[in-house]
Every structure is written in structure tokens, then in C-alpha cells.
Amino acid sequence: MKKLNNSIVFSKSSNPWFNLALEEHLFSTIHEDQVIMYLWQNNDTVVIGSNQNPWKECDLNKIEADGVKIARRLSGGGAVYHDNGNLNFTFITDNALYDQERQMNVVLEAVNAFGVSATFSGRNDLLIDGKKFSGNAYFLGDKASFHHGTLLVCTDLMRLSKYLTPSNHKILSKGIDSVSSRVVNLNSIKQEITIGGLQESLIRSFQAEYGECATPKTFFQDSSTVQELAGLYEKYFSWQWIFAESPSFEVHFEKDYDWGEIWIGLVLVDGCIHEMEIFTDTLVSTFVQKMKKALQGIPYDFHSVEKALLSVASTNEEKPLFEDILLLFKECL
Structure with a gap:
């Protein structure tokens, strides 16, 4: 069996447009027999699914007033709120290696290493005692695919509900509504769970599942990296992508x-x-x-x-x- 070319990637930026651009760059340049685990965080951002309507999903008045960013991702699913108390992960593979169950197992093992009992639900969520701490979404391409999700560690749940509550003026849309779920922070269940500790646990779990890999690669948001992303940052930053991609x-x-x-x-x-x-x-x-x-x-x-x-x-x-x-x-x- 051919040895996998595994790699772990960190983003040191908390800018959602940069992080989503980097995710697509990694996806579009994935090699055969390669599995990437990409770990990243956004600060004060609402991220909507590819088929969602931001006017319907979000309270745009509150988002603008509080300086919160809004971004649209490639994958489907519902709107989510990200802050520095939330850790995002992405598994990127060529299609021959894409295995949702195996990828999800990496996350479950990393969380359960802290002595909790997390489970996977049929609606793409990870739960502890019936409460959601992770939502997952997927993007399947012709040659490669990715699976990404959130991990609520110590996110501000009040802000989460504040920005994901749309205004009450009437909107009729063909977009897909977000599904409200009971959510919980991991550190409210186990105080010792931190962002840093969870990152380390994910690295151990990833290597246990896929084998040893080289030193993690870190990306910073600087001019050379933005140039390397070949226009993807401009795409994710643009009004055209965030708003004009909405369904009629x-x-x-x-x-x-x-x-x-x-x-x-x-x-x-x-x-x-x-x-x-x-x-x-x-x-x-x-x-x-x-x-x-x-x-x-x-x-x-x-x-x-x-x-x-x-x-x-x-x-x-x-x-x-x-x-x-x-x-x-x-x-x-």
C-alpha cells in the first residue's frame, strides 16, 4: 500500500475571506494520495452556506453595527457564527481517499480524549448529551473533496443567536433555511478543553488515523501569501460572491x-x-x-x-x- 502524503496546515489569520480562500487553494492544489487537515479560526464572522440568502439568514443591521464580517463558503448547509472561541477544521483529500466516517472519527477521537462521550448524529452534527458542539458540511469536486466543520470551545453563544436571528420583514426565498439547534461549548462540559489543547489532540488523532506527517505548515496573511492565492481572496471578499450568489x-x-x-x-x-x-x-x-x-x-x-x-x-x-x-x-x- 502506497504511503500517504499527509500534511497539517494552520492559518494564523482570523480573516474569514483569507481563510476560505486558503481552503479553496489547498483543495484545488491537492495531490494524489494526499490528505490535508487544515485548522483555522475566524474572528466575529457569520458564514453562510453556498445556497443561502444572507438577507434571510442574518440580522444584517446588527452585523454591520457591531463590525461583524459576513462570508459565503463553497459547501452547503446552514449559517454559523465564528469567533476566537471556535476552532474550524477541514479535511481535504483526492476523491479516492475521501472517507467521511474516517475523517469524522479523527474529530471524535480528539474530543473524546478529554474524557467526554461525543457522538455523531445523522444530521451532520457532533453531540454530547444531545447538545450540538460541532456542525459539518461537505463539498464534493470532480477530482478532490473536502469536509469541514466547527468546534465550539468557548464561543459567545449570546452573539451566535443575536446575529443568526433574521429581521422580521417578510422574505420569500428559494434558499435553504438554517436549522436551529441546541448548542453547547466544550469547555462548559470539560473546563480543561482549550483551543490549543484541542488542536494538539486533533494532530495526535489525525496522525494515529493516517500516519505520521511532516511538521505542520503555517500560513500568515501577508502580501506574498495573498498573491499565491491567485485572486481567491478577492473572490471571497467581494459583494458579488457574498450577496449576488444568493438565490432569487x-x-x-x-x-x-x-x-x-x-x-x-x-x-x-x-x-x-x-x-x-x-x-x-x-x-x-x-x-x-x-x-x-x-x-x-x-x-x-x-x-x-x-x-x-x-x-x-x-x-x-x-x-x-x-x-x-x-x-x-x-x-x-
């Missing part, structure tokens, strides 16, 4: 003002306003067509909406209406 969806909101009631309905395609319908009983009806024309085709983010509406020449009668509409969009976006 509809959103509508309404509000009463002194000048009348307004109902706005939008159809969004590739993250941009594709169709718009407005119903209002205001006597100042001229602003409706102006607003429709200004917003047609623009990205569905507040700065784009603001720029478009401010570019519209408005009369003294229309100006207070446009100001109120801008505040309404800001509230909803």
Missing part, C-alpha cells in the same frame, strides 16, 4: 407616515433589484415612478439604494418622502 427571492415591507401609507415589493435576482412594485395612497404620486427608475437593477444594499435615490431630482413636496423611504430601506437593509 422576494422581499416586501410597508409603513404608515403622516403623508400616507406605502407598500414596497421587490424581486431580487443575483442580489440586485430586478422588479419593483409600489403601492401608496399619498397625494404626492410623482415620486413613485422616479423611485422605480432609480432603483431598477441596482445592488440590494443600503449604500447603493442611498446613492440612487439621492441622485433623483426631487421637488420640495417629494423631498420628505424620499428621506422617509431612505430611512425605511436603512432599517430593512
